[in-house]
Amino acid sequence: MKLEKFLSRFNIKIFIYLLIAVTALYTLAFTLVYNLKDDGYILADWLVNYQDGGFKRRGLSGSFFFLLQDMTGIRLNYLVYFVQFAIISSFFWYYTKLIRYKRTDLLYLSLLLSSIGFVGLLNTVTYVGKKEFIVFLIFTIFIYVLDRQQLSKKKEYLLCFALVISTLLHEVTVFFVPYFAIGLYLKTGKLEYRRYIKYFLAAGIPAILIFVFGKNINEGQSLKILSDRGVHPVYGIFFWNINERQYIIQHSKDYILYGLSFIISTFHIAYYLKFLTDRKLLSILLIGAFVFSIPLFYLAIDWGRWMYIHMMLMIVLFALSLQNGRSVWDYQPVSINSKFYITCAIIILSLLYRVEMSGKGFTWEGLLYRIFIAPAELLNKM
Numbered sequence: 001m002k003l004e005k006f007l008s009r010f011n012i013k014i015f016i017y018l019l020i021a022v023t024a025l026y027t028l029a030f031t032l033v034y035n036l037k038d039d040g041y042i043l044a045d046w047l048v049n050y051q052d053g054g055f056k057r058r059g060l061s062g063s064f065f066f067l068l069q070d071m072t073g074i075r076l077n078y079l080v081y082f083v084q085f086a087i088i089s090s091f092f093w094y095y096t097k098l099i100r101y102k103r104t105d106l107l108y109l110s111l112l113l114s115s116i117g118f119v120g121l122l123n124t125v126t127y128v129g130k131k132e133f134i135v136f137l138i139f140t141i142f143i144y145v146l147d148r149q150q151l152s153k154k155k156e157y158l159l160c161f162a163l164v165i166s167t168l169l170h171e172v173t174v175f176f177v178p179y180f181a182i183g184l185y186l187k188t189g190k191l192e193y194r195r196y197i198k199y200f201l202a203a204g205i206p207a208i209l210i211f212v213f214g215k216n217i218n219e220g221q222s223l224k225i226l227s228d229r230g231v232h233p234v235y236g237i238f239f240w241n242i243n244e245r246q247y248i249i250q251h252s253k254d255y256i257l258y259g260l261s262f263i264i265s266t267f268h269i270a271y272y273l274k275f276l277t278d279r280k281l282l283s284i285l286l287i288g289a290f291v292f293s294i295p296l297f298y299l300a301i302d303w304g305r306w307m308y309i310h311m312m313l314m315i316v317l318f319a320l321s322l323q324n325g326r327s328v329w330d331y332q333p334v335s336i337n338s339k340f341y342i343t344c345a346i347i348i349l350s351l352l353y354r355v356e357m358s359g360k361g362f363t364w365e366g367l368l369y370r371i372f373i374a375p376a377e378l379l380n381k382m
Contacts, residue, residue, distance in 0.1 A: 004336060012104050012331040016112065017096070023118045024092040028085060031129035035081045040236015042129035045170075046080045047226060048237065053219025057210045058131070060168040069229060076231050084129055091137040095316060098144045102322035105332035107272055107343050111315050115350045116265060116308040118315070119367055123354045124304065131170035132309050138162045140316050142180060146187045147320055156195070160202035167206040172309070174203040175296050178289035179313045185285070186320050244301045251359065258303045258361030261353070265311065268346055275339075276321055286314070304355040 034042040049062030068079050112118040121127050142159055145151050159180075166173040181196040218238045226233065233239075248255050269286070273279040289310070296306050325331070334340060354366045365374075 007334040007336065010334060011329060012106060012109050012334070013329050016099065016104055016109055019112055019118055020092055020096055023121050024089065027088055027121050027128045030125050031084050031088065032081055034129055035077045035084070038077070038231050038233050039129075040233035040239065041126070043077065043080055043231070044226070044233045044236045044238055045131060046084070047076060047231060048217055049222065049225065052222040052225055053215040055209075055213055056215040056217060056219075057171050058169060058217070060165070061131075066229065076226075076229055084133075087133050087137055088129075091133055091140055094137065094140045094144055095319075098140060098147065098316070098319050099322065100328045101325050101330070102319060103325040103330050103332050104322060106334050106340065107275065108318065108322065110268070110343050110347050110350070111272065111311070111318065113347050113350050114265065114268060114311055115261070115353050115366060116304065116311040116355050117350075118312075119350065120308045120311070120355065122367055123365075123370065124308075124357055126357050127305065127308060130305070132172060132305075132312075134166050134169055135173050135176055135309070136312055136316070138166060139176075139179060139183070139313055143183050143316050143320060146183055149187075151184075156198070160198050163199060163202035164206055167203045168210075171207055171210055172296065174207040175293040175306075176289075176309060176313060177203045178285075178292050179317060182282075182285045182289060183317055183320065186282070186317070242301075244299065247301055254360045255303065256361070258307070258355070260362045261304075261355045262307065264349065264353070265307065268350070269314065271342065271346065272318065276318075301358040303361065304357045307355060308357075 031042065038044075045058065047062040047065060048056065048058040049066060050056065050059040051063060051066065065076055065079050065083075068074070069076055072079070114120070115123060138159070142151075145155060163173060163177065163180075177199050180199045184192065184195060217240070222238050223233070226238075270283070273283055273286075276282065293306060293310070297303055300306075323332075350366070351368045352364060352366045354363045354369075355361060356363070
């Protein structure tokens with residue numbers, strides 16, 4: 001009776017709002033910390049530029065920030081953070097607007113609590129400040145507009161332009177374009193190949209240009225250029241000189257563990273799809289989206305990061321299938337049945353384990369460990 005009374009008062013929507021707020025503040029805070037210490041990945045990735053050697057992947061952002069610095073005289077660390085702040089906070093804002101009048105339930109909440117969902121940001125601090133937040137923001141705005149049946153031709157062309165720019169900022173964009181096509185299909189219920197082709201071309205053409213004509217990230221002068229502009233990374237993307245495929249083979253014992261995390265996440269998504277209509281076709285489309293991204297797992301070592309991007313995009317995508325509610329506080333009350341117990345088991349497991357961005361694919365150092373055990377271990381060492 002006590003459990004039933006608690007569950008009857010547990011407002012899932014309020015909990016989701018709190019989770020969004022905590023995750024957003026955590027992400028923005030640690031992004032600032034990494035920027036101020038001249039981090040070689042989170043800051044430096046935004047400062048890859050065309051000034052050192054010409055056209056290259058990710059170089060558009062650095063040249064843009066150099067221009068801003070020349071115009072304003074503001075430190076690059078702050079300029080980059082202002083843009084990161086705008087992109088990250090806009091993503092969380094639009095996601096909140098997307099689900100605001102949706103009737104969320106415990107199973108949908110479990111997706112946010114996945115070790116590679118929103119909780120992934122709290123588990124693995126190196127996820128913060130990355131350029132995939134550009135993809136998250138574009139996709140969330142796209143789904144938000146779709147959900148409100150406001151995707152005009154003009155907005156669709158703006159979407160394509162955004163995909164072009166996003167690909168020039170980070171080539172990872174091209175591997176997640178299928179989600180845009182899936183989102184459009186879920187909303188319209190029709191196969192519209194010409195529209196899908198536009199999305200793939202918008203990301204694919206700049207990706208091909210980068211592959212054919214792109215220079216190296218560091219053509220020899222990047223560190224000097226950054227030093228002259230007040231940024232002094234001592235590790236990171238400008239120092240990257242690793243054969244990534246060989247690295248994965250050498251650390252195969254750790255990378256095999258990504259298979260365990262993948263199996264858990266696949267079961268989680270499959271269980272969620274069980275309660276959706278047209279789940280068979282949607283399952284096929286999602287499998288296709290994952291297969292489309294497989295080259296990423298071959299080319300780069302950040303397997304946890306690619307899994308995390310997939311989960312975040314699915315969380316946004318599945319918001320389309322949520323029922324419309326009557327208020328911003330509306331939610332599906334929890335019923336104690338087999339679905340409740342299975343969902344709770346998934347949530348507990350998700351909070352127990354952790355998926356690192358690269359390296360260890362599964363550890364028991366999840367959110368519960370970081371809240372209850374890690375602080376005690378630290379105090380004991382002190």
